[in-house]
Amino acid sequence: MxxxxxxxxxxxxxxxxxxxxxxxxxxxxxxxxxxxxxxxxxxxxxxxxxxxxxxxxxxxxxxxxxxxxxxxxxxxxxxxxxxxxxxxxxxxxxxxxxxxxxxxxxxxxxxxxxxxxxxxxxxxxxxxxxxxxxxxxxxxxxxxxxxxxxxxxxxxxxxxxxxxxxxxxxxxxxxxxxxxxxxxxxxxxxxxxxxxxxxxxxxxxxxxxxxxxALVPLTLQQNGQQSHPLVTLSGLALPCTLEVRGGTNKRLAAFTNDTLLTHFGLSGPGPLDISRSLQAAQATDAGAALYINFLPGYLTDDLDQMLATGAGTSVGNFVSDLSRRKPPREPLELAEGVTGLCDLPERLIRVLCAMANIEPSMPCHALTRDSRKALSRTLTDLKLPISGTRGFTFAEVTxxxxxxxxxxxxxxxxxxxxxxxxxxxxxxxxxxxxxxxxxxxxxxxxxxxxxxxxxxxxxxxx
Ligand SMILES: Cc1cc2nc3c(=O)[nH]c(=O)nc-3n(C[C@H](O)[C@H](O)[C@H](O)COP(=O)(O)OP(=O)(O)OC[C@H]3O[C@@H](n4cnc5c(N)ncnc54)[C@H](O)[C@@H]3O)c2cc1C
Incomplete structure (x- = not known):
């Protein structure tokens, strides 16, 4: 006692x-x-x-x-x-x-x-x-x-x-x-x-x-009255690679895991996991940012070269067909049990093409070098304007x-x-x-x- x-x-x-x-x-x-x-x-x-x-x-x-x-x-x-x-x-x-x-x-x-x-x-x-x-x-x-x-x-x-x-x-x-x-x-x-x-x-x-x-959903910046194009795809879940890079472009963290697009930004295991590294990086490096690759295992150059061989196939079909191919490389930090890599739904392809100012029905051979590059980058290395997190109310951990x-x-x-x-x-x-x-x-x-x-x-x- x-x-x-x-x-x-x-x-x-x-x-x-x-x-x-x-x-x-x-x-x-x-x-x-x-x-x-x-x-x-x-x-x-x-x-x-x-x-x-x-x-x-x-x-x-x-x-x-x-x-x-x-x-x-x-x-x-x-x-x-x-x-x-x-x-x-x-x-x-x-x-x-x-x-x-x-x-x-x-x-x-x-x-x-x-x-x-x-x-x-x-x-x-x-x-x-x-x-x-x-x-x-x-x-x-x-x-x-x-x-x-x-x-x-x-x-x-x-x-x-x-x-x-x-x-x-x-x-x-x-x-x-x-x-x-x-x-x-x-x-x-x-x-x-x-x-x-x-x-x-x-x-x-x-x-x-x-x-x-930490383990918290991420919010995407609004551009004036305009919300980010990805939030229009709310409810869509797919495996992506998320990468935090510093201002010098050095990779600080990367995970390939399921990502859920929502009305405010990003949620699901991939974004929750990367939220910790992103906040830590941004606390000390104003240039640190988050990048998303919708085609895990593809580098921008891989896709650029493949699109160049796409001949008369439409851009939309070409990208969609990638789901039947094995990615050329091992995706970065692929989470166990993740399936469905590169299986991009049509509505996502449409939005990503629009972000790169490309019509999905356009034949691949009609793409200029610059538009091919822009599309490849949008699909495999898109910088996301993250405005913050959803805070402790929605976080899983501190x-x-x-x-x-x-x-x-x-x-x-x-x-x-x-x-x-x-x-x-x-x-x-x-x-x-x-x-x-x-x-x-x-x-x-x-x-x-x-x-x-x-x-x-x-x-x-x-
Ligand atoms: C939505 C969600 C899902 C999660 N899913 C998982 C999962 O599947 N797997 C996993 O590993 N982790 C998961 N986590 C994380 C995990 O739940 C926590 O890391 C873990 O519960 C922490 O345990 P703890 O006992 O330290 O703290 P807590 O579970 O937060 O417990 C602290 C307790 O202290 C009490 N308390 C606080 N202040 C006072 C006070 N002043 N007076 C009296 N009592 C007080 C609280 O009421 C609470 O019951 C999840 C978290 C959330 C929010």
């Missing part, structure tokens, strides 16, 4: 370990703390009326739990060595084993993503909540935290009294150890609105200079947070505030699309929960 070295406000409950935030990381930390030492008292709190909203919306309601091949190269933020250090303490096999032991079988799709065989995120949330119960964790919600302080040798956690709560629930929690798992700022309506950062700061932590949405350099990676304990552990998205780690973000939540939550419980056991023994 907590030591009573500082005055305790009325309506305070005490416990050995408090966990603030019961999303993926907080739930996992709770479970593993309870499994590690069943004798400690654990309270997990969350401001949300319903626990697990983000788990339920993940992977389009199917919950992409993890990825078959997780390595630090799929992550950004703090150093990759540090990220690897945490990931290897709870590898993918352990995630699969954990869910299997709770009766949930995971299946790998051709993309490498792992989902529950039920294709229903409820299966995952139900398994986690059942495990929380087995671990004898007291879960309080809605219980929105308004402040956290280090009081004496304990942590005092205050509930937001202006916010909903269950009548009879305490207003304060005093705990010997604290795990902060309040997530980032992505999808704030689920309860992750960034307030958790202020708790970490109050306890002595710093934040990265930039905290921005880039930035508390740097891992402030954390002891073997325990996820704070280097600046002993007794405090941190896990999940509140930290400066964000992964690519494909289950990597949950794997980070599981791994860091496991380490934080287990280590906090072990430390409490050792403290009690001394």
């Amino acid at each position: 907590p030591t009573d070295s500082a005055p305790t406000p009325l309506n305070t409950t005490t416990c050995d370990l408090a966990i603030v935030g019961a999303g993926a990381a907080g739930l996992f930390a709770s479970i593993w703390a309870g499994l590690t030492d069943p004798s400690i008292s654990i309270i997990a709190v969350d401001g949300a009326r319903k626990i697990g909203a983000k788990i339920l919306v993940a992977g389009g309601g199917r919950c992409n739990v993890t990825h078959a091949a997780v390595s630090e190269t799929a992550y950004y933020g703090s150093s990759r060595n540090s990220i690897r250090n945490v990931l290897r303490q709870f590898p993918v096999e352990k995630t699969v084993e954990f869910f299997a032991s709770r009766g949930v079988t995971l299946k790998a799709e051709p993309t490498g993503k792992l989902f529950p065989t039920t294709d229903d995120a409820h299966t995952i949330l139900d398994a986690l909540l059942a495990a929380v119960k087995t671990s004898r964790v007291r879960l309080l919600n809605p219980w929105r935290v308004t402040g956290v302080e280090h009081s004496g040798s304990d942590f005092l956690i205050a509930r937001d009294t202006a916010f909903d709560h269950v009548p009879g629930d305490p207003a304060f929690i005093r705990a010997r150890r604290l795990i902060l798992a309040t997530g980032g700022k992505a999808l704030p309506r689920t309860g992750s609105d960034g307030l958790g950062y202020s708790f970490a700061k109050a306890l002595g932590h710093t934040l990265t200079p930039q905290i921005v949405p 880039a930035g947070g508390i740097p891992l350099s402030e954390i002891q990676l073997a325990t996820m304990e704070s280097r600046v505030r002993p007794g405090l552990h941190l896990c999940g998205e509140i930290l400066d780690v964000d992964g690519r699309i494909g289950g990597y973000n949950f794997q980070w939540a599981w791994a860091s939550g496991f380490v934080a929960g287990k280590s906090a419980a072990m430390a409490l056991g050792q403290q009690s023994a001394t």
Whole structure:
């Protein structure tokens, strides 16, 4: 039980370990703390009326739990060595084993993503909540935290009294150890609105200079009243190569994956994945830009030469026929399981031809050298005037947070505030699309929960 070295406000409950935030990381930390030492008292709190909203919306309601091949190269933020250090303490096999032991079988799709065989995120949330119960964790919600302080040798956690709560629930929690798992700022309506950062700061932590949405749809600039021609193709999805290049034209990142054209710009796995690199590049290089190749595996020169041999075939038919050919090169960073390369629908060909000022019915031999070049460039290397992102409201994850350099990676304990552990998205780690973000939540939550419980056991023994 907590030591009573500082005055305790009325309506305070005490416990050995408090966990603030019961999303993926907080739930996992709770479970593993309870499994590690069943004798400690654990309270997990969350401001949300319903626990697990983000788990339920993940992977389009199917919950992409993890990825078959997780390595630090799929992550950004703090150093990759540090990220690897945490990931290897709870590898993918352990995630699969954990869910299997709770009766949930995971299946790998051709993309490498792992989902529950039920294709229903409820299966995952139900398994986690059942495990929380087995671990004898007291879960309080809605219980929105308004402040956290280090009081004496304990942590005092205050509930937001202006916010909903269950009548009879305490207003304060005093705990010997604290795990902060309040997530980032992505999808704030689920309860992750960034307030958790202020708790970490109050306890002595710093934040990265930039905290921005990642895995986020991109918006295309309007030209006056005129919207970008691609937004007229809203609803069209096809595999494309997206490339971020710096002002010197150096390639900084590239992915070939499914791209969805929308009424505001671009969404789907390819644009979400590249959004991180684009924002990072544009933060330091005003000339950095995004380029799209609708014919992955074709360079501009490849297409230019092929069009020159197109003779009397119409430009539209010629481009459309490319779908029956194998691309001359391996597409850049082709995502696993992506099919339908170069299969361009007619309405896209029409719009792209119009952008290059070419009539699709025109025979290839009638193209001037310049118009051939313009068309080849539009199809394979089109610079996109990205005006920004759709922001945290539509983002899947947060880039930035508390740097891992402030954390002891073997325990996820704070280097600046002993007794405090941190896990999940509140930290400066964000992964690519494909289950990597949950794997980070599981791994860091496991380490934080287990280590906090072990430390409490050792403290009690001394
Ligand atoms: C639409 C969408 C789809 C996604 N799909 C996938 C996917 O398929 N695969 C994948 O790997 N990742 C996916 N992600 C990312 C993944 O969901 C997150 O990286 C992961 O949930 C982060 O876990 P976390 O526990 O650190 O944070 P969160 O899940 O954000 O949980 C933080 C919790 O803290 C609580 N909290 C915050 N502040 C307070 C406070 N002041 N008081 C009390 N409680 C508080 C919140 O209510 C919340 O429950 C998706 C994200 C979104 C938004």
